[in-house]
Amino acid sequence: MAQYDVIIIGGGPGGYNAAIRAGQLGLKVACVEKRGTLGGTCLNVGCIPSKALLHASEMYEIARKDFAGIGIDVDAKLNLPQMLKQKEDSVGALTKGIEFLFKKNKADWIKGAGRIAGPGKVAVVAEDGSEQILEAKNIVIATGSEPTPLPGVTIDQKQIVDSTGALALSAVPKRLAVIGAGIIGLELGSVWRRLGAEVTVIEFLDRTIPGADAEVATAFQRSLTKQGVVFQLGTKVTGAKTAKSGVTLTVEAVAGGGAQTVEADVVLVAIGRRPYTEGLGLETVGIVPDKRGFIDTDHWATSAPGVWAIGDVTHGPMLAHKAEDEAVACIERLAGKAGHVNYDVIPGVIYTWPEVAWVGKTEEELKTAGVAYKVGKFPFSANSRAKVNHEAEGFVKVLADATTDRILGVHMIGPQVGEMIGEYCVAMEFSAASEDVARTCHPHPTRSEALRQAAMGVEGWTMQA
Numbered sequence: 122m123a124q125y126d127v128i129i130i131g132g133g134p135g136g137y138n139a140a141i142r143a144g145q146l147g148l149k150v151a152c153v154e155k156r157g158t159l160g161g162t163c164l165n166v167g168c169i170p171s172k173a174l175l176h177a178s179e180m181y182e183i184a185r186k187d188f189a190g191i192g193i194d195v196d197a198k199l200n201l202p203q204m205l206k207q208k209e210d211s212v213g214a215l216t217k218g219i220e221f222l223f224k225k226n227k228a229d230w231i232k233g234a235g236r237i238a239g240p241g242k243v244a245v246v247a248e249d250g251s252e253q254i255l256e257a258k259n260i261v262i263a264t265g266s267e268p269t270p271l272p273g274v275t276i277d278q279k280q281i282v283d284s285t286g287a288l289a290l291s292a293v294p295k296r297l298a299v300i301g302a303g304i305i306g307l308e309l310g311s312v313w314r315r316l317g318a319e320v321t322v323i324e325f326l327d328r329t330i331p332g333a334d335a336e337v338a339t340a341f342q343r344s345l346t347k348q349g350v351v352f353q354l355g356t357k358v359t360g361a362k363t364a365k366s367g368v369t370l371t372v373e374a375v376a377g378g379g380a381q382t383v384e385a386d387v388v389l390v391a392i393g394r395r396p397y398t399e400g401l402g403l404e405t406v407g408i409v410p411d412k413r414g415f416i417d418t419d420h421w422a423t424s425a426p427g428v429w430a431i432g433d434v435t436h437g438p439m440l441a442h443k444a445e446d447e448a449v450a451c452i453e454r455l456a457g458k459a460g461h462v463n464y465d466v467i468p469g470v471i472y473t474w475p476e477v478a479w480v481g482k483t484e485e486e487l488k489t490a491g492v493a494y495k496v497g498k499f500p501f502s503a504n505s506r507a508k509v510n511h512e513a514e515g516f517v518k519v520l521a522d523a524t525t526d527r528i529l530g531v532h533m534i535g536p537q538v539g540e541m542i543g544e545y546c547v548a549m550e551f552s553a554a555s556e557d558v559a560r561t562c563h564p565h566p567t568r569s570e571a572l573r574q575a576a577m578g579v580e581g582w583t584m585q586a
């Protein structure tokens with residue numbers, strides 16, 4: 122029976138980073154993954170393929186709509202098979218990269234479905250049905266999440282798809298209905314709108330991107346509406362009927378009123394994700410997930426000695442970088458080191474046009490907590506680089522403690538803000554005051570100057586607006 126210091130179940134950003142860190146620390150480690158490739162949801166059907174399509178579709182739209190204005194005449198035509206192929210090529214190269222990193226760090230990839238088979242034991246069933254039992258001093262659960270189903274709207278991955286299906290549509294639907302105005306709905310809705318679909322987003326709540334700062338969410342919805350996305354907020358879907366000609370959704374206003382219908386060629390269900398622990402044998406070590414299926418942990422240790430949990434399967438934002446940070450901290454802890462994750466500084470990014478990025482507390486959260494704060498704001502319309510690039514939409518908002526000036530939250534909407542939020546993550550990790558950023562020299566002309574100007578705005582000495 123093979124024996125390990127640590128066996129990780131699941132090879133996504135949580136699992137593969139845990140395996141690599143364990144290898145680096147000299148632990149004997151195996152990672153059990155049932156998918157044919159490493160990288161989990163993120164690399165195979167999540168972050169990476171969605172960003173590949175967001176980038177390509179953005180280029181297509183820019184070529185069609187913006188090139189002429191800057192003096193480039195082209196006749197841009199969509200080649201969807203090639204667009205999908207370059208996405209798959211990137212996914213293939215990156216998942217292979219993880220295999221390479223496993224070899225480099227002496228982490229074994231055990232192919233098959235893993236199941237906890239009592240304390241210190243993991244059973245692995247390979248594709249051919251054969252089973253082996255492995256022994257480990259520690260087991261890390263990193264089995265991730267899956268799309269939350271919507272009763273009455275059954276996924277067939279052709280006419281009614283989840284995010285995985287929406288990453289691989291073989292033709293641009295004429296009408297795409299998206300259920301859920303969250304991150305997946307608006308990212309993938311953007312992809313297909315740019316490629317030619319008429320997109321209608323149906324959302325239960327009376328706002329988009331719940332959890333994000335409300336002022337940013339309002340500006341974001343306005344921008345997407347201008348781009349042609351139709352929003353039906355405060356609306357619930359009560360059923361779906363498929364026919365050759367398309368899908369008929371029945372919808373109802375949450376506030377009451379009669380049933381209506383929405384016709385679509387393809388429906389994307391994107392109402393959230395839920396933790397995935399099916400067939401994991403949690404009962405063999407006495408772990409009981411909470412009501413929503415999440416595994417409770419204390420610094421990544423579960424209630425069962427020697428069993429740990431990280432990533433989407435535990436509480437907190439369902440984000441790849443959160444899973445990665447937990448992976449490193451968990452392995453460091455089980456190796457006797459001081460693993461740490463700062464949950465106050467986990468950024469969020471929506472990779473649409475414009476992008477949305479944030480870190481720390483929203484204005485709503487600060488109000489609810491009764492924290493006195495000051496606001497500094499700066500629009501990209503007053504930033505020279507954004508202006509000359511004709512990308513002047515959006516703003517940066519910095520929230521700082523009214524007494525200490527410590528930065529509490531930063532919320533941005535605008536061109537490539539996802540690439541810039543890291544500056545504020547570093548600042549917040551160092552407990553910076555807004556004045557620290559305001560007095561830091563930034564290169565000119567760059568969009569990053571808007572980040573500085575917003576910090577200057579906290580004390581009211583913004584220069585350019």
Ligand code: FAD
Binds near residue numbers: 166441
């Ligand atoms: P996962 O990545 O889900 O990996 C879990 C792995 O465990 C899977 O490969 C699964 O096959 C395997 N597994 C499960 N059970 C078993 C078992 N019993 N035996 C063996 N293997 C098992 N996050 C971001 O930060 N940025 C983004 O831009 C982003 N974009 C996204 C876009 C989409 C369309 C989706 C769906 C998600 C996106 N996410 C993004 C979220 C991100 O993918 C997840 O937060 C992240 O993958 C979670 O990592 P994880 O390791 O916890 O789980």
Ligand code: NAI
Binds near residue numbers: 300301306329392
């Ligand atoms: P989400 O939680 O972001 O949004 C789901 C939306 O659906 C919410 O607005 C919710 O109110 C709505 N909703 C729920 N039930 C509904 C119903 N019955 N009818 C209509 N609307 C309903 O979830 P989403 O978009 O599915 O994404 C899941 C997770 O994946 C995200 O929360 C995020 O953690 C991760 N992700 C991250 C990305 C990024 O970092 N760029 C990209 C894509 C996904």
